Amino acid sequence: MFIRMLFSFIVVCIFAVGGIFIYFYTEVKHDMDSIINYRPQLTTKIYDVNGRLIANVFDEYNRVYTRYEDIPGRLIEALVAIEDTVFFEHDGINVEAILRAVIKDIQAGGFAQGASTLTQQLVKNIILSSEKKIDRKIKEVILALKLENELTKEEILERYLNEVYFGHGYYGVRTAANGYFRKELNELTLKEMAILVGLPKAPSSYDPTRHLDLSLSRANRVIERMYEIGWIGRSEYELATAEEPTIYDDSLTQNKAPYVVDEVIKEANRFLPDLKTAGYEIYTSVDLDVQVMAREALIWGYNEILKRNKDANESVLNGAITVTNPHNGDVIAAVGGVDYAKSNFNRATQTNRQTGSSFKPFVYQAALNEHYSPMTEIPDVPRAFNDGSNKVWKPTNYNKHEFYGYITMREALTKSRNLATVNLMDAIGTKETIDKFREAGFKNMPYALSVSLGSWGTSPLEYSKHYSMFAGFGISSTPKFIKSAKSFYGDETVFMPEQIKVSQPEQAYLMIDMMRDVVNKGTATRAKVKDIEVAGKTGTSNNNIDAWFCGYTPDLLVIVWYGNDDYTPMRYVEVGGRSSAPVFAKFMNSYLERFPETTRRFSVPEGVYYRKFKGENQLFTKISPLPVTKNLAPREYNLDDGTTGAEYR
Template identity: 60%
Template sequence: MLLFLGNFYSQMKLDISPIVDYKPKLTTQFFDRNGELIANVFDEKNRRYASFDEIPTRLVEALVAVEDTAFFEHDGINIEAIFRAAIKDIQAMALVEGASTITQQLVKNLVLTREKKFVRKLKEVLLAYEVEKVLSKEQIIERYLNEVFFGHGYYGVKTAAAGYFRKPLSALSLKEMAILVGLPKAPSTYDPTRQYELSMSRANAVIGRMRDLGWIDAAQYQQAINEQPKVYNDTLTQNKAPYLIDEALKQLSATIPDIKSGGYKITLTADLRVQKIAENALKDGYNEILKRNKNADENVLNGAAIVSNPLTGEILALVGGVDYAKSSYNRATQSSRQPGSSFKPFVYLVALNQGFSPASKVADVAMAFEGMGDGGKAWKPKNYGGDFAGFITLKDALKKSRNLATISLLVDVGFNSVHSKLDGFGFRNIPPNLSIALGSFGISPMDYSEAYSLFAGMGNIAKPYLISDITAADGSSSHFAPNIREVVPARQAYLIVDMMKAVVNEGTGRRASVPGLEIAGKTGTTNNNIDAWFCGFSPELEVIVWYGNDDNTPMRRVEGGGLTSAPVFSQIVREYKKLYPDTKSTFSVPSGVKSSGGVLYTDISPLPQKAGHDTVEIQENEGLIF
């Protein structure tokens, strides 16, 4: 027999490297800017690693008491227990009783199968012996408590403590520790979320064993027996903002291949409280649309919202749809929708930088552009109400969202001049036609939030970013800072901000107003009411809101930026102000901005001299042909 064992030992490959070089897949955790957990993300196994120093001594005692009382005395194998079990196995002619030490259990979990065969058991014994020659008892305990399954999808004792009790290991009571160490024997049977009484009974047996061994006194025993811990039935991921996490994973996976299994701690720029505000507001706006239109298809209608700090680019909330459970498609980052009239401020900004001022006048008259319409016909753009205003100041034209005046301005400034400047504002693939004045191109809310930061940023564009800090499992970390570039002088940007304040105070965006805050913004409604936007900002907060049908079919004619999206903007900003009452309430006026009779101007955008066209009378039925 000894000869057989010696021969078997010499031929067997004793590979204990998975145990010695233990590198389990670990859960990555995402936190918001205030340190609140947003989600656990993992690949197959939800496991958070606990070093031996993190594991309470009492927990180790409870484990040893119930699983392997002689753990600190043996060399990986309990000879007495093996002989005792062997006699029972021989009598039954099968493996009916185990005698596994904690070391053997670790071997079985990491390098062997669970089949009940004598050869497998022999391998387990020999491998356990080898492990004990290389690793300390503390290292073995650490690996065991991080590897074993504790039921409910929890791997490792740290994960189980947080999942079942929402506590760190250091805060566990003796009863809670006993519940945990009693689980690996039969995780499903003793799962406290489903079998509470059985779990308590098993825990009480552990506590009784500790008393019998003299490791706790009578008072400690009785206190633990009487305790009835609260157990939480949490989901594994605890994902509180799935659209947010999807985008973060998309960004991180490009540079961190093991993002789901590397045990990273990711801090986002987002604020979970603001995220919830934005989610609720977007859903409220969606419900209002359904109330106005009983025939609307609630499975096609959707929306998106992005809340950010326009001065830094930090994304505070990102909502890609009204219900993630119904659709995980992230409309905030993946969709490309026409911005409509919300794009007009960029055309006006180019004009201001070319020497126009808010008081300059443009023609708001009927016009036709030969060969630019469908089928080579003339394109005849119209104002929303079908009327004309004659000559109108730039400020009034933007405030009232006059389509014809904006197109006239584009022609006056020069299409090529405007088109070339848009690239500097961050716009890409803008089509080479005059309809861009009305926002006839596609852009995602995320990209649009970057471009819009130009206004609140007083000429600076802040690139939106979501990842603030990354800490790897080894403790190394990376920090991400704002990416800001200057595009236009602050004084020029402020002229547009002032014009956009008028949009909210007197024009199409009145429903976006927020008491106690200066708000600037612009409505956007595309042809046939396919898209409804409101893009606005206070001195320190920017919010982009969009609604539309996923299949690009029209909404009802009443749905537009002013009625549909502006109230949602207002709701988000009002709730934000309650959270952060000290947020800056008024825009600072940059140096170089001058005023004459309430009209703002700068050295680049001087007040207009009286020009002939200011006094020309244009009859309503007259127009311009190009």
């Protein structure tokens, strides 16, 4: 009778346990997928052109993934030694440890000691909570047993070491190694590994940036445990125990160029889904060294303006500088203000400022493309114009009472003559010229003759797109920060240049030559740099509200702007030639010191010819022949390329 009752009791217990198992498994079986098909939120990393980290970009979890084969064996041993010595022997739970914990809990009258294996800890971290309840523990055991049948030990460890929290905002062991030690996993010492594997037990308490003593004590216990079970020898134990690694307390983003990062995120968001959680590696054209040079030059110019005007409002005065490759649009540096911490408004990309006389080269380029020559004479005389709104517009030169009469286009640009430029645009046709500007990508440009003097507004980076047509020999390149991006799964996206042809190479070279005169003997002499050819144009908007210098060398295009954020005028002496041109020179001197191999001379494209004109060598092309004068009769002759041109004697 007793045996029958005992048997019945055992059967009931088996069915009860089975029923409980089925009940809880039914509740959690769908949660297994989040561990088996593990897709955690991952940090996207932004790199400069030399592979240096610019910033980490993430949403809620700062996690850099690492695969099992990239995790050092010593780190695995340290983890297993301190957390789950029989990990490679059990099937998900450690029955002996559970019984030991139950006895401790009974003695303590509550939950006093845990017995979770690494598998159970993984389940708890991804699926369950940390609360100490019986039903949660049962679910944990069931899932751990099931997980061991679905994944290998190595796969479990890989997920564990990428999932758990290591304090200081670091999720995953590689993230922690990068953050605390600025090292990759294969560069860690045993002591550094011990610090890391000791963290998951109490990440806040053992955070080495906050409690180094507790962290080292915990690490020494890890090392001691490895020695006790014979996984390291005496000498390695003593050496590791004595070591005190260097700990870094870095910000989580490690953002070295915030104005750049903001723009990279905007650019990437147009092409890359889930940017802050998908773990991309984004490679940019930005050079962190050049970014520092640009920022230092911008701040220097800002301080120079403050020195000249003791009444200037330093909280309102600001500036921007962009450095691009004019041949493909690659952004090498972009600084949108003198202090990002005080203002994250990016003046390099978000502002819309009138360009002043820096716009004039586009008018002269349009004229050259209409068969004008740098030596064509245009009237520098006052006139009244209808601006399109039935109002009379009477532009003046910078010196309101100075007029040169007829002067060459070259001289008019060199000396930045307003009246000559307005008369030129009127002659070639305002509407026709604006239409061509719009075709070239100029946005929101009105049909107004005042555009010739820079009444149109833009941002420095957008302006670099248009200025690239000069150094780019007629090709305009849209600025871009990103060269390529690689997804976590290895898919690569390459960002190609966006370019349009707006002029012939030989026509663009005529403007390069004219703008060299602006720097060598015109309004931009403060932008001259020794041993390199520089071309560019200054610009100052009405009432000294904006001061520009747009300059370029064969390899670089640099746009510098200063102004007050509230659009109030700066002091009357703050013009492009004084405020912005010297900043270009300061930047270029730093750049040449760092990159002495940069190209020093502009190349001359085919179709550009030289000939004596009024006693001096002058340039011309087939589209822009030298003008016929009363005193000079042309005769036909053969050019070097076999075509026919005009020679003057």
